Amino acid sequence: MESEQLVATSLAHLVESASYTGSGNPTTKFQQCLLLNISYCPASEVTLSQGKKLIVVVYNSLGWKRDDTVRIPVINEDVIVHDSEGKAIESQLLPLDDVHLGLRNYYVKAYLGQTPTKTPKYWLVFTVSVPPLGFSTYTISGAEGAGASSTRSSVYTFQSREKSTIEVGQGNVKLSFSTEQGKMTNYVNSRSLVEESVQQSYSFYNGYNGSNDKAPLIPQNSGAYVFRPNGTFLITPEEKASLTVIRGPVIDEVHQQINSWIHQITRLHKEKEHVEVEFIVGPIPTDDGIGKEVVTQLDTAMATNKTFYTDSNGRDFIKRIRDYRTDWDFKVNQPVAGNYYPINLGIYMQDNRTEFSVLVDRSLGGSSTVDGQIELMLHRRLLLDDSRGVAEALNETVCVSDECTGLRVLGKFYFRIDPLGDGAKWRRSFGQEIYSPLLLAFAEQDGDNWKNSHATTFSGIDSSYSLPDNVALITLQELDDGKILIRLAHLYEVGEDKDFSVMANVELKKLFPRKKIGKATEMNLSANQERTEMERKRLVWKKEGGSSGTEKGVRGGPVDPAKLVVELAPMEIRTFLIDLEQKFFHRRHHHHDVSDV
Amino acid sequence: MATTTPRLLFFFFCVLISVADSKFMVYNTSQGIVAGKLNVHLVPHTHDDVGWLKTVDQYYVGSNNSIQGACVQNVLDSLIPALLADKNRKFIYVEIAFFQRWWRDQSDAVQRIVTDLVSSGQLEFINGGMCMHDEAATHYVDMIDQTTLGHRFIKREFDVTPRIGWQIDPFGHSAVQAYLLGAQVGFDSLYFGRIDYQDREKRKNDKSLEFVWQGSKSLGSSAEIFSGAFPENYEPPSGFYFEVNDKSPIVQDDITLFDYNVQERVNDFVAAAVSQANITRTNHIMWTMGTDFKYQYAHTWFRQMDKLIHYVNKDGRVNALYSTPSIYTDAKYATNESWPIKTGDFFPYADRINAYWTGYFTSRPALKHYVRTMSGYYLAARQLEFFKGRSTSGPNTDSLADALAIAQHHDAVTGTEKQHVANDYAKDCQ
Numbered sequence A: 001m002e003s004e005q006l007v008a009t010s011l012a013h014l015v016e017s018a019s020y021t022g023s024g025n026p027t028t029k030f031q032q033c034l035l036l037n038i039s040y041c042p043a044s045e046v047t048l049s050q051g052k053k054l055i056v057v058v059y060n061s062l063g064w065k066r067d068d069t070v071r072i073p074v075i076n077e078d079v080i081v082h083d084s085e086g087k088a089i090e091s092q093l094l095p096l097d098d099v100h101l102g103l104r105n106y107y108v109k110a111y112l113g114q115t116p117t118k119t120p121k122y123w124l125v126f127t128v129s130v131p132p133l134g135f136s137t138y139t140i141s142g143a144e145g146a147g148a149s150s151t152r153s154s155v156y157t158f159q160s161r162e163k164s165t166i167e168v169g170q171g172n173v174k175l176s177f178s179t180e181q182g183k184m185t186n187y188v189n190s191r192s193l194v195e196e197s198v199q200q201s202y203s204f205y206n207g208y209n210g211s212n213d214k215a216p217l218i219p220q221n222s223g224a225y226v227f228r229p230n231g232t233f234l235i236t237p238e239e240k241a242s243l244t245v246i247r248g249p250v251i252d253e254v255h256q257q258i259n260s261w262i263h264q265i266t267r268l269h270k271e272k273e274h275v276e277v278e279f280i281v282g283p284i285p286t287d288d289g290i291g292k293e294v295v296t297q298l299d300t301a302m303a304t305n306k307t308f309y310t311d312s313n314g315r316d317f318i319k320r321i322r323d324y325r326t327d328w329d330f331k332v333n334q335p336v337a338g339n340y341y342p343i344n345l346g347i348y349m350q351d352n353r354t355e356f357s358v359l360v361d362r363s364l365g366g367s368s369t370v371d372g373q374i375e376l377m378l379h380r381r382l383l384l385d386d387s388r389g390v391a392e393a394l395n396e397t398v399c400v401s402d403e404c405t406g407l408r409v410l411g412k413f414y415f416r417i418d419p420l421g422d423g424a425k426w427r428r429s430f431g432q433e434i435y436s437p438l439l440l441a442f443a444e445q446d447g448d449n450w451k452n453s454h455a456t457t458f459s460g461i462d463s464s465y466s467l468p469d470n471v472a473l474i475t476l477q478e479l480d481d482g483k484i485l486i487r488l489a490h491l492y493e494v495g496e497d498k499d500f501s502v503m504a505n506v507e508l509k510k511l512f513p514r515k516k517i518g519k520a521t522e523m524n525l526s527a528n529q530e531r532t533e534m535e536r537k538r539l540v541w542k543k544e545g546g547s548s549g550t551e552k553g554v555r556g557g558p559v560d561p562a563k564l565v566v567e568l569a570p571m572e573i574r575t576f577l578i579d580l581e582q583k584f585f586h587r588r589h590h591h592h593d594v595s596d597v
Numbered sequence B: 001m002a003t004t005t006p007r008l009l010f011f012f013f014c015v016l017i018s019v020a021d022s023k024f025m026v027y028n029t030s031q032g033i034v035a036g037k038l039n040v041h042l043v044p045h046t047h048d049d050v051g052w053l054k055t056v057d058q059y060y061v062g063s064n065n066s067i068q069g070a071c072v073q074n075v076l077d078s079l080i081p082a083l084l085a086d087k088n089r090k091f092i093y094v095e096i097a098f099f100q101r102w103w104r105d106q107s108d109a110v111q112r113i114v115t116d117l118v119s120s121g122q123l124e125f126i127n128g129g130m131c132m133h134d135e136a137a138t139h140y141v142d143m144i145d146q147t148t149l150g151h152r153f154i155k156r157e158f159d160v161t162p163r164i165g166w167q168i169d170p171f172g173h174s175a176v177q178a179y180l181l182g183a184q185v186g187f188d189s190l191y192f193g194r195i196d197y198q199d200r201e202k203r204k205n206d207k208s209l210e211f212v213w214q215g216s217k218s219l220g221s222s223a224e225i226f227s228g229a230f231p232e233n234y235e236p237p238s239g240f241y242f243e244v245n246d247k248s249p250i251v252q253d254d255i256t257l258f259d260y261n262v263q264e265r266v267n268d269f270v271a272a273a274v275s276q277a278n279i280t281r282t283n284h285i286m287w288t289m290g291t292d293f294k295y296q297y298a299h300t301w302f303r304q305m306d307k308l309i310h311y312v313n314k315d316g317r318v319n320a321l322y323s324t325p326s327i328y329t330d331a332k333y334a335t336n337e338s339w340p341i342k343t344g345d346f347f348p349y350a351d352r353i354n355a356y357w358t359g360y361f362t363s364r365p366a367l368k369h370y371v372r373t374m375s376g377y378y379l380a381a382r383q384l385e386f387f388k389g390r391s392t393s394g395p396n397t398d399s400l401a402d403a404l405a406i407a408q409h410h411d412a413v414t415g416t417e418k419q420h421v422a423n424d425y426a427k428d429c430q
């Protein structure tokens, strides 16, 4: 992929900028792992020995400093991780389980046509800290002799006949599991003092076969467009389902084989207050001749009064009320499908004490079809077409050597419970982290000290600056004509958060520390006209009842061309075209934000 | 018939003679808006899916026609002479991924002609993103990026800015589309085809298919947009389809022929117009004259619309005109009518009982994940591209931008395309 190449050379330029002479191409060759989500990363699956070290450059595209974890497959059993300053940091090795390995080998063969030659034994997990729009560098080496090497996780498998409750989590959030039921039972946050009984389960809906429909009804199958369930079936963990608990200094995990085609890992990061659930669903069995749509349900005792909230394209949250429509007297004929809404960022529900939020890693459908419950549809495999033109059943398969099996879907969702009114901060800031995961670039180092010849940290913005917590930089792009296109987005709605639903300020000059802003022109959203021009032409429509009852909406003020501070009101996005000039005066600390000069 | 009498042969001979005798007929298509009459705005359009049953490439060149007879090159190639034949004819073009490709294939001479058609307003870019993006399974950053890509192409090549949102096929409509990708883009209105069947019934009764949409609680009326949901769909009223093989009766105005039907067709036209006027505020209604991949031989449509405009206006009960959504919007605005306010969105969408289009929110979850992953990657890659200094020749982010843009199409990230097309989108992103 061309962009992958671009990323690699750009990072090479940046790491070499300290010694960069301004001529020729950088020599550092970075590799990336775009199939890391299926546990495949040839760049990190290297044997580290005799001074051979793995350099991991971790890039953060968010406008604020970020503490996060990196997770990569490794071969060595004893490794040690050093940070940008050369300090050994805590890391943890977790076993790479057979389910993930099997999925990895099968899908690598299907996508790339070859079976991976190596078999990593472990996931290496460590905590990283990365500056805004910048990178930090981590060095992984074989732990020779003594020293603070990676902690191997403790692993214990509970059989379902054992009656006990186990608690996992090294940080503020602890989750309890019943080994007897093989499921999660309780969530507690010792900092916010929130406690809630939470149970998670999987179910499937049978896809409806419309040949049962009698006139005047038009036959309607469940298909690629239409969701039409025919009965719900709870997937109960099988008799001998076990529960494996993996503990360590950075993360705790609970592995569960729910049935022969659903596997999941529930993960708690020591420094985080949310729960991460990683699932593998599929191949969905259809040997009974029936298509199925697989959902997971999170159940609580919360009294949510038919109400829940879902995002609009990852931005504003819209209030949803079960079996109700604001604009007309709704006649319910599909109590499940008719209450489904699109989810891009998340879904949440509230009662008078708490707020339960679930965030997703892709778009999917979801609902709250019973009070206190959130449901996400994770996968669907159907055998009939739903008569909307595509004329094909949604029956995805993956093939290796002409043998095809139903698609397996690997994904994650995240949930967290907060005191009422406190959920937005996590939904907005962690939502940004999901959308913009850390970008990893790998290089191998033989002998020489990387630090001496490369920058190990970098921030594209002024080193003393970071974007306010309620603002994201959603575009930073150099156009063909050399102008820079930027967009700043306020992440909160009016009234969404007591601290962050306020006017925010961004100092444009701080975003371009090495350059001088010649001119910043505010544009419309698609950057094809100046904003003043757009506002001048705007039609003002007459509304029934005049303008009474409608809010005018708050906006940030005009940008002073000398100060270049952009004000952003809640939910406002502002777009600018910027002319940059090279700073003509010599800066004493030319690379002051590249630490290794 | 078993035998043919000599008399009948003679009759055929006379007909041939009379055709040869007939002279060039001038249809008056110059009619504009007429105050005090019901104005029927004929909006000629084609809906060109950027991938669905066929891949984007197959739709463009017209291959794999056994699946669907569709060729975008035919549409645009035949459109230009059809517009040149009569300066009153108008057309809107929507999907810039196709247009851009066609544009790059044209000679300087054709490009000059097209530029003139755009500046005269005969050819108008509507919506103007690379595709008509989905509104349920799309992330707002992707919607902005793909719209920007199309809009900046149009601005660069033609120095115009699209005025109208035209989301006629997506399966439900989002608040973000209205207030962000509508009002904040600078659109004067937003039109679409699919809303819940129960909602549509109510809106027909209340004459509230057109309204002012305030999609954002936070930005309120500062981000509102005039919006219209079509009474049925984005196609013409039944009986007014004029693609080469369509079944609708053409306007047969040669009086010497047995199937002369001008009065009949005018009556059909007036009846359909009046029925739509009964559910619409003001004396302006819009007819969406076209549908999926139509105008492959553009003359067939324009020939009939020329005649309809000519004879309907001669009849005088209603006023028919060549129009665009911009002209229609300006006409609505000029009436000074008051419009109902809509908040929230149009999800979920059902087109009839038991048919909720909520499956596609999840369909093809692996493709959806891939698109989301590439979206975040593209954002980061552009930052790095800027830090290094952009190169137009070396590796850059342009191909990812194009691939991601078409993946936002309402039969792409939605998961409602055929399997071979889904494979093609994923391949393009690599």
Ligand SMILES: [Zn+2]
Residues within 6 Å of the ligand: B047, B049, B169, B170, B410
């Ligand atoms: Zn379409």
